[in-house]
Amino acid sequence: MNFDFSQEEEDFIKEVRNFIKEEKLKDNAEIVFAPNREADATTKVDSAPRRAFMKELAKKGYLGMSWPKKYGGQEKDGIYDYLLNEELATVGAPAPGKGVGSIGQTIIRHCSEKLKKEFLPQILNADIEFALGYSEPGAGSDLASLKLKAEKKEGGWLINGQKTWTSSAHFAEWYWLAARTGPDQPKHKGISVFLVPMDDPGIEVHPIETMGEHHTNGVFLTDVFVPDEYVVGEVNKGWIYICEALNYERFTFYTIGPLENKFENLLELVNNLKRDGKTLKEFPEVKNKIIELAIDVEKAKVLQRKVLSVAIKDEVPSVEAAIFKLFSTQLSQKMANTAMDILGREGLFHKDGKDAIAEGKWEWSYRGTVVDTIGAGTSEIQKNTIAKKALELPL
Numbered sequence: 001m002n003f004d005f006s007q008e009e010e011d012f013i014k015e016v017r018n019f020i021k022e023e024k025l026k027d028n029a030e031i032v033f034a035p036n037r038e039a040d041a042t043t044k045v046d047s048a049p050r051r052a053f054m055k056e057l058a059k060k061g062y063l064g065m066s067w068p069k070k071y072g073g074q075e076k077d078g079i080y081d082y083l084l085n086e087e088l089a090t091v092g093a094p095a096p097g098k099g100v101g102s103i104g105q106t107i108i109r110h111c112s113e114k115l116k117k118e119f120l121p122q123i124l125n126a127d128i129e130f131a132l133g134y135s136e137p138g139a140g141s142d143l144a145s146l147k148l149k150a151e152k153k154e155g156g157w158l159i160n161g162q163k164t165w166t167s168s169a170h171f172a173e174w175y176w177l178a179a180r181t182g183p184d185q186p187k188h189k190g191i192s193v194f195l196v197p198m199d200d201p202g203i204e205v206h207p208i209e210t211m212g213e214h215h216t217n218g219v220f221l222t223d224v225f226v227p228d229e230y231v232v233g234e235v236n237k238g239w240i241y242i243c244e245a246l247n248y249e250r251f252t253f254y255t256i257g258p259l260e261n262k263f264e265n266l267l268e269l270v271n272n273l274k275r276d277g278k279t280l281k282e283f284p285e286v287k288n289k290i291i292e293l294a295i296d297v298e299k300a301k302v303l304q305r306k307v308l309s310v311a312i313k314d315e316v317p318s319v320e321a322a323i324f325k326l327f328s329t330q331l332s333q334k335m336a337n338t339a340m341d342i343l344g345r346e347g348l349f350h351k352d353g354k355d356a357i358a359e360g361k362w363e364w365s366y367r368g369t370v371v372d373t374i375g376a377g378t379s380e381i382q383k384n385t386i387a388k389k390a391l392e393l394p395l
């Protein structure tokens, strides 16, 4: 068994680290690179610095590395997308988003030449960003129950209804939107995906702030007309495209660097902070908790490598990804809980508060990690996947 990267992959990591070093010298670096930032960096960082950084990634050829050459990619193995994401996540930088991931790859695979010509170059140049409009007030885990109404009209579709939890809707140019086009079909077979400009006058975006400070949105659509050519692939095949996303994102979704960083930060605090004249590490109960966390971080690393080992074989790591997502997000919560328990009064202080330990990182983490176990499939849904696909247990 060998967990090491190849020489070429190591060279790539070195190259990305040098790129990051240069970028850190620029104005706005403290906005772009913020390892203490708990909420998803892609949605939280101010739009202008994030976009400038994405442009630099584009210039370096880091966007769409695994895309076919025909569409501006480099046909590199997906592992390079993973390595890039891991390095960026480790330094708290925004990562290339859904555009080069599931959206770009679905356009390549299923869309007309017109849509390919319009969207793919803009994605590779980091000219546009997307919001993902799947969840609705009555359709989250059971996404196939979505109700957003799309009625057939001459030359296109008229869309009316509501989406919720749409991250990025407050800055994205395009909405990747799932709606019900076949109300009389079985629920999985009556969904289509549309590409809709976010500046359509029929779209209203209302902010929703989560307890972890992840900015997401409610989106209301009134008589939004979408021409036929902006339907993704075929009408009523949307569910297939939605389900393929894990295949397209199998290399990029699951980073481990932020978890390792947090553990190192906690370890440093335990080694240096004092209580009642003793450093925290001298208390046996603190030491025990830290050892447990150290072992859990190693477990998470191995589980993440299992995801990669399946992805590298060009297979979809659905069970492995579910196990890693469940374990690592629960571990983030456990780590934040442990920090709250052992850091004392100042550990509870908000990041804007005077005297907050580690700039309030742990209090933010305590709130922020709750959200991690909900987005991209809740813990219960991950357990369902494991039950059904790996253990043949009833749901």
Ligand SMILES: Cc1cc2nc3c(=O)[nH]c(=O)nc-3n(C[C@H](O)[C@H](O)[C@H](O)COP(=O)(O)OP(=O)(O)OC[C@H]3O[C@@H](n4cnc5c(N)ncnc54)[C@H](O)[C@@H]3O)c2cc1C
Pocket (backbone or CB within 6 Å): 131, 132, 133, 134, 135, 136, 137, 138, 139, 140, 141, 142, 164, 165, 166, 167, 168, 210, 214, 216, 371, 374, 375, 376, 377, 378, 379, 380, 381, 384
């Ligand atoms: C910060 C954040 C950002 C998000 N960004 C986006 C986005 O950009 N675009 C988008 O479309 N969505 C987004 N989401 C939505 C996210 O995908 C949903 O919140 C998630 O899928 C859960 O759906 P729900 O909130 O409707 O909860 P529900 O599905 O109503 O679940 C409620 C509870 O019931 C449990 N449950 C549900 N079904 C089952 C079952 N079959 N078995 C066992 N337990 C079950 C769940 O685990 C959960 O505990 C975001 C969510 C968050 C929190």
